[in-house]
Amino acid sequence: MxxxxxxxxxxxxxxxxxxxxxxxxxxxYDDFRNTPVELQEPRPLKEVGKIYFYNKYVFVNEVNKGIHIINNSNPAAPVQIGFLNILGNVDMAISGNILYADSYTDLLVIDLAVVTNPKVVQRINNTFDKQVFGNNGYADPNxxxxxxxxxxxxxxxxxxxxxxxxxxDGDNFAPNQGAGNPTVGVAGSLARFAISQNHLYTLNGDNLKSYSITNPISPQEKNEVELGWGIETLFPYQNNLFIGSQRGMHIYNLDAPSQPQFVSTYEHITSCDPVVVSETTAYVTLRNGTNCRNGVNELHLIDISDLENPSLINTQPMTNPYGLGVDSKYTNKTLFVCDGDAGLKVLNVTNPLELEQIAEDNSINGYDVIAHNDILMMIGKDGLYQYNYQDPQNLELLSIIPTEK
Structure with missing residues (x-):
């Protein structure tokens, strides 16, 4: 011990x-794999992690415990319908009615055709090499x-x-306290799972794994690519995969989806780095902190019109930014940034050279956001917040599902 x-x-x-x-x-391993993956009664949000949106449902990860499933037909009155118990769960992605979720070292394939009666159709053992004190879960082969x-x-x-x-004692460190094209859900910017072109992409430590999900209930592993160190997030956009790391943003081409091909890297000072993309601009938040060494707290706007030569357009000082989301549906492109204790920042980024902060809510501490069809879904320290952003300068708070203190 x-x-x-x-x-x-x-x-x-x-x-x-x-x-x-x-x-x-x-x-x-036998006991954890024999623990039922089942929908239980709704429970309070506590240590929340990733957020995902599919169809009319919001899925909120409870770190290493499972997934809260929330009926979001009316964002002003969301209804928790149950808690999907999955030991060691941190990440998720949905295609069609199939949920892909990690469970410590394993990849689960779960049928959500009847969302109140999810069924595990496959468990792929030892998919993720999570060793003692590894990211997002802990395992020891002994x-x-x-x-x-x-x-x-x-x-x-x-x-x-x-x-x-x-x-x-020993050599270990402290626990980290932290057919056709089916419809694909929307992930937040901190996701380590992504779906594109009938393929599931997952981060296995600092490596990228690709699976064909042409047969959705039977993922077939196709390739594993070494990405370097400090790999954190995945964001698919068009035929490319944008990968956030502590040293920069990597771009991989998915024209051959089973064999992602390196295109380029935008490098920056060592710092935590989620990324989202819209049209010819990538948006990256850099954050310092224990796991991010001595980085800076900034927002970077990167020109990706030439994917082989990404270049910095502009920067904006931040307090301690985490996840972010962008909506380009309107004439004025809007970026939402979770800036730690400084709250939610809303910026007009229509002109990347002239950023304009147009709104904020400094009463909350958010981790990540999804901006979809005028509804902003934000998960954070205090719970799940939802806003109507049809007028981005005047966010309308619709509802809160608070975390239990």
């Missing part, structure tokens, strides 16, 4: 100090998957010197 702790020396006669130890609680952490306070009496120290 291994643990991790941050401790602070307390200078007493015996130089004793305490530290908090986190020990993993494992579940065997023990199984990590389903929780046990916190312990440990008192140590010893000779010590200096101030704060880092204590750990």
């Amino acid at each position: 291994f643990s991790f702790a941050i401790s602070s020396c307390v200078y007493e006669d015996d130089c004793s100090y305490t530290y908090i130890s986190y020990e993993p609680i494992f579940m065997s 023990y199984g998957v990590i389903v929780d952490w046990l916190e312990k306070e440990v008192v140590v009496s010893n000779d010590c010197s200096g101030g704060d120290i880092l204590y750990h």
